[in-house]
Amino acid sequence: MNPKRQNLAIAAILTAFILLSLAYSVINPLFEATDELRHYRFIQHIVQTHSLPVQGAMSCSEQGHHPPLYYAAAALVTGWIDTGHEICYEPPTNPFWAHHYWEVGVDNKNQYMHGPDEAFPWFGEALAAHLSRIVNILIGAAVVLVTYLIGRTIWPDQPALALGGAAIVAFNPMFLYMSAAINNDIIAALAGAGVTLAAVHLMRDEAGLNWRWGLILGALYGIALLSKFNLAAIIITIELAVTWVAWRKKQWRQWIVVNALIIVVALLLAGWWFIRNQILYGEPTGIKMLTELWGVRDPRDSVKLAFMELPYVWTSLWGRFGYGQIPLPAIMYNLLAALGLLSLLGLLIPLLRRDKEELISYGPYLLILLANVALFFAVIFNYLLVSPAGPMGRFFFPALPSLALLMIYGLTRWLELLPVSPKENAKQSAVLAGVVAAALLLISLIALFGYLAPAYARPADFVDADIVNETEASFAGLVTLRGYELSQESVSPGESLLVTLFWEVTAEPPGDYYEFIHLIDEQGLMIAQRDTHPGLGRFPSSQWQPGDRFQETIAIDIPDVAYAPATATISVGFYAPQEGYRLGVYSADGTSQGDALQLGQVPIIPDPAIEGDQSAIPNSQHQNFADEIMLLGYEYDQRQLLPGETLGITLYWQALTDDLPDYEVQLRLLDETGWIMETLQERPLSGQSSTSAWTPGEVVIDHHEIQTGESIPPGVYRVQVALKDSTGQRPMIIDEDGRWISDKLQLAELRIAP
Numbered sequence: 001m002n003p004k005r006q007n008l009a010i011a012a013i014l015t016a017f018i019l020l021s022l023a024y025s026v027i028n029p030l031f032e033a034t035d036e037l038r039h040y041r042f043i044q045h046i047v048q049t050h051s052l053p054v055q056g057a058m059s060c061s062e063q064g065h066h067p068p069l070y071y072a073a074a075a076l077v078t079g080w081i082d083t084g085h086e087i088c089y090e091p092p093t094n095p096f097w098a099h100h101y102w103e104v105g106v107d108n109k110n111q112y113m114h115g116p117d118e119a120f121p122w123f124g125e126a127l128a129a130h131l132s133r134i135v136n137i138l139i140g141a142a143v144v145l146v147t148y149l150i151g152r153t154i155w156p157d158q159p160a161l162a163l164g165g166a167a168i169v170a171f172n173p174m175f176l177y178m179s180a181a182i183n184n185d186i187i188a189a190l191a192g193a194g195v196t197l198a199a200v201h202l203m204r205d206e207a208g209l210n211w212r213w214g215l216i217l218g219a220l221y222g223i224a225l226l227s228k229f230n231l232a233a234i235i236i237t238i239e240l241a242v243t244w245v246a247w248r249k250k251q252w253r254q255w256i257v258v259n260a261l262i263i264v265v266a267l268l269l270a271g272w273w274f275i276r277n278q279i280l281y282g283e284p285t286g287i288k289m290l291t292e293l294w295g296v297r298d299p300r301d302s303v304k305l306a307f308m309e310l311p312y313v314w315t316s317l318w319g320r321f322g323y324g325q326i327p328l329p330a331i332m333y334n335l336l337a338a339l340g341l342l343s344l345l346g347l348l349i350p351l352l353r354r355d356k357e358e359l360i361s362y363g364p365y366l367l368i369l370l371a372n373v374a375l376f377f378a379v380i381f382n383y384l385l386v387s388p389a390g391p392m393g394r395f396f397f398p399a400l401p402s403l404a405l406l407m408i409y410g411l412t413r414w415l416e417l418l419p420v421s422p423k424e425n426a427k428q429s430a431v432l433a434g435v436v437a438a439a440l441l442l443i444s445l446i447a448l449f450g451y452l453a454p455a456y457a458r459p460a461d462f463v464d465a466d467i468v469n470e471t472e473a474s475f476a477g478l479v480t481l482r483g484y485e486l487s488q489e490s491v492s493p494g495e496s497l498l499v500t501l502f503w504e505v506t507a508e509p510p511g512d513y514y515e516f517i518h519l520i521d522e523q524g525l526m527i528a529q530r531d532t533h534p535g536l537g538r539f540p541s542s543q544w545q546p547g548d549r550f551q552e553t554i555a556i557d558i559p560d561v562a563y564a565p566a567t568a569t570i571s572v573g574f575y576a577p578q579e580g581y582r583l584g585v586y587s588a589d590g591t592s593q594g595d596a597l598q599l600g601q602v603p604i605i606p607d608p609a610i611e612g613d614q615s616a617i618p619n620s621q622h623q624n625f626a627d628e629i630m631l632l633g634y635e636y637d638q639r640q641l642l643p644g645e646t647l648g649i650t651l652y653w654q655a656l657t658d659d660l661p662d663y664e665v666q667l668r669l670l671d672e673t674g675w676i677m678e679t680l681q682e683r684p685l686s687g688q689s690s691t692s693a694w695t696p697g698e699v700v701i702d703h704h705e706i707q708t709g710e711s712i713p714p715g716v717y718r719v720q721v722a723l724k725d726s727t728g729q730r731p732m733i734i735d736e737d738g739r740w741i742s743d744k745l746q747l748a749e750l751r752i753a754p
Helices: 003-027 036-049 069-078 124-154 159-170 173-179 185-204 211-227 229-249 252-281 287-294 303-318 330-347 356-386 393-417 422-456 612-616
Strands: 470-475 479-486 496-505 514-520 526-532 549-557 566-575 597-604 623-625 629-636 646-655 664-670 676-682 699-707 715-724 740-742 745-752
Touching (some): 003 124, 003 173, 036 124, 069 124, 124 393, 173 422, 185 356, 185 393, 229 356, 303 330, 303 356, 303 393, 330 422, 356 393, 479 597, 514 549, 526 549, 646 664, 676 699
Antiparallel strands (some): 664 676
């Protein structure tokens, strides 16, 4: 590939990156990216007070623990803009956001409510935020360019590798997303890439170590320290390069000079930051104050948890938008994992082939890249051990250029197994790099338009021909339900019932109303419910205009603990969140239908998939307590009782292991607010059995009785079930996908009558 084509290729990658990043920025509403509002407040603190934030000094969080380099740059660009808001301003929040955050979809993925003030042409806060994002986009483009320059330095005769590595960085959906948001992870990536570029240049420098390298590396390290504190670890990458050159050229005196200059220059650039931290917080990093404000894990107790969180780190390195509540389909992560594994195995091919020429030519540089990857993996893992906010792939961005170059190198090594000439091999490497770049570009486009954009888009319109089960129910004259559809004729505990609603706005509402759907059984007890902003959070009523039409499909999760069989009546309505009143419902002729519209009934049937002995267990469950005990089912002896009466509860347990602790069963009677009204704690079988004596597979029918008080208020109650060991610890309930759900389980509702 001639130099002109190389320049055109990297220019095309950079152009595509900038255009894609701008698209991500325009489509992603303000402050939806991880901690973006807090990062924005840091910028506004500089703009409005002409000073740096102090941790804990404000009434809001503003990321004051971070070094200021990115924020100062963004403040310089946006300082002339009057945003009209104070530093601690917070947009209206969506109380239903992150519903089923782990699922792919569009159900309440927005943390904030967004209005026309964010639309183009931007002004005020929207302008300041988007300009701050553009600063980050330009920094991200610099990361892509430096990745290319690292590749050209390592493989001067293989430009396809440099271009392929740059494309992997440029078209990583998460890197695009974070580049198009306000944060300091992108400038951290640039600092990491800059140090890596300097390291490989030093290793190629025939003159070896001299005082200029001390100045260069010291300046880069100082900039890194002012970018993000986790880059303090990159001194190891610097030292590996400096020490390798000193060893190879026997320049140990120069090694001392260079290291002294690195320390001096870095301190001149960044030392003031650590002195400030020492004065403000009593230690130079500010980490102690951070842990006091944000919380901390005990590393001795979190090793297992850290390993469990590593898959999340991998997926969030490639694309988990927002706070992780907008994931991509599992197949995308699996394909990227397969690509990574194939690359890793490809790195071993020169070793297995004992290709001395290639190992001598490129081995030291590959080791620097590998060391960088290992270093920032160690940084993340250490963070997982001490912080609940640790499993974020963006913390790996300083090593992303190294990973990308290793990936493209590993993939192209497979081509060496083909019986072709070196010239033909170079052509095939270029083709493979192009295919990888095109595939990642396609993934980044799918991530943008297939998953990010729909998560915030207004719900779809409909035409009359789309309407099913036509109705003409008006809700206070503001909106009319034109029709509805249920996804199935019956539903079992643990399943979801999809309710599709067709709405037509008839008048402009005075504000926001919340929408509800209730499933109520024959005894008037709640089986399941959903509350949400209309349009699943994407079309609040405060934005409605007469004539608007939209359809929405709301998933109603039937709890695993729901009583079955039963018949559920489905009703829908709206209520004012502050005042609490519901909108009245009226038929087409003006007849009042109350404050909720009944759509029909649906049978709740036991799970037909449950067969064999467990099918005879009432309200069959699979509640897995710490892989030790399974709750197979439960039953109340009555669901309506009077004050002073006894509630009998039968639990069906199964031991999963022969090494059970001696658990006690804790039962609590909770009112509708969650207040504990009665508590019973005893061994199974009313204190007559010890779980430590249970054998695996054994089903234990465990009966308990809770005595209610004569003065207990009438109302709706729930029974909460938990296990407690001798130390008071409660085992966690584990979902089928391995997620920890809770250390307690709430069973179906019951009623205490007057």
